[in-house]
Amino acid sequence: MAKDILKYLRDKKYVSGEVLARKLKISRVAVWKQIQKLKGIGYKIISDQNLGYCLISRPDLLLPQEIQRGLSTNYIGKEIHYFPELESTNIAAKEKALHRAEGMSEGTLIIAERQSAGKGRLGRKWFSPAGGIWLSIILYPQLSPSYISRITLMTAVAVVKAIKVCTQIESQIKWPNDVLINEKKVCGILTEMSAELDIINWVVVGIGINANIDILDFPKNIQKNTTSLKETSGKEISRVKLVQTFLQEFEKYYEKLKKKGFSSILKEWKLYSHTLGKKIRVDIGERIITGEAIDINESGALILKKEDGELIKIISGTILK
Numbered sequence: 001m002a003k004d005i006l007k008y009l010r011d012k013k014y015v016s017g018e019v020l021a022r023k024l025k026i027s028r029v030a031v032w033k034q035i036q037k038l039k040g041i042g043y044k045i046i047s048d049q050n051l052g053y054c055l056i057s058r059p060d061l062l063l064p065q066e067i068q069r070g071l072s073t074n075y076i077g078k079e080i081h082y083f084p085e086l087e088s089t090n091i092a093a094k095e096k097a098l099h100r101a102e103g104m105s106e107g108t109l110i111i112a113e114r115q116s117a118g119k120g121r122l123g124r125k126w127f128s129p130a131g132g133i134w135l136s137i138i139l140y141p142q143l144s145p146s147y148i149s150r151i152t153l154m155t156a157v158a159v160v161k162a163i164k165v166c167t168q169i170e171s172q173i174k175w176p177n178d179v180l181i182n183e184k185k186v187c188g189i190l191t192e193m194s195a196e197l198d199i200i201n202w203v204v205v206g207i208g209i210n211a212n213i214d215i216l217d218f219p220k221n222i223q224k225n226t227t228s229l230k231e232t233s234g235k236e237i238s239r240v241k242l243v244q245t246f247l248q249e250f251e252k253y254y255e256k257l258k259k260k261g262f263s264s265i266l267k268e269w270k271l272y273s274h275t276l277g278k279k280i281r282v283d284i285g286e287r288i289i290t291g292e293a294i295d296i297n298e299s300g301a302l303i304l305k306k307e308d309g310e311l312i313k314i315i316s317g318t319i320l321k
C-alpha cells in the first residue's frame, strides 16, 4: 500500500489526503498511517492542512519500489526481496531458489544494504558495509552446466556497461570475474549453482559493487587493491540508477546468451579485458602456472601460453599480482 501511495505522490507536488484515499479506496486515516510508515523508512514528506501531502525527497536506499520505478526489464528484478541486513544475499537466494515450484520466478532479486557475512570466491570473506550494492539474482537457465561460466563472464560485461552508463567511468574485467578500475577491484561476482548431469536446477549470481564506500573504511589489508565508485568519481553515485541500469544490461545479455549464443558477448568481454595479452601467474589450486594470457575460449576458460610454447586451458583459478 505504501508503494501505491508513492505512485501518486509525485516529487514536489501536493496531493490531498482525500484524493489519495479515493484513488486507493482506503480511508484518510489509513492514508495518514501509510504516510507515517513511509516517513519511518526515510521518505521526507511534508503535509499541509489545505493542500495535502508533498514528497520532498526519497531515502538513499535500494528499496524495491525505488528500483522498480522506471525499470524497463521484462523479468529481471520484477520480484525483489529487500533486507536492511543479511548474512549473505547469495545464501538467502540459494534458499529461495529451491522453491521454484512455489512461485520463485526467474530473475528474482535478493538485495541487502549490508551483509554480515558476505561471501567471496574460494571461501573468502566479502566486506559489505552500507553504501555498497550487494545483490543476488536467481536464474533457471536451460543451459548445460558446463556453460555456467558464460553467465559469470556475461555478468561482468553487464557491470562494466552499467558503470560506464551511470558514471562515465571505464572499468575492465580481470578473468574470470573481477571488475577493476585503475588496476583496483571495484566489483566481484560469485556464481553458484545446483545441477545434475546435464541440467541446471538453479543458478544464483551474486554481485558486489563497491559503490559509495570510503576507501579508509575497507579493512587495511585490502585497501591497496580495492576501490569504490565514490572514490574514483570523487562523489556519491546514485545506487538506485546503477542497479536499474545493471539489471537492464543483465537481462539484455542474458537473453542474448540464451537465444543467440555466446560469441558476441565474448567479443565484448575481450574488448574490456584486463587480462588478455599480459604475462600472468595463475594459482590453480595445486600449482601456479606462468604464461601469456592469449585467449578466452567459448566456455570461458583462459588459454595461457607457457614460455615453452605449450598452450594450457585453465577453467578455474586466481590471477596473482
Ligand code: BTN
Residues within 6 Å of the ligand: 087, 088, 089, 090, 091, 115, 117, 118, 119, 120, 121, 122, 124, 126, 128, 133, 134, 135, 136, 177, 178, 187, 188, 189, 190, 206, 207, 208, 209
Ligand atoms: C569475489 O570476487 O570474490 C566475489 C564476491 C561476490 C560478492 C557478492 S556481494 C552479493 C553476493 N552475496 C554474497 O555473499 N556474495 C556476493
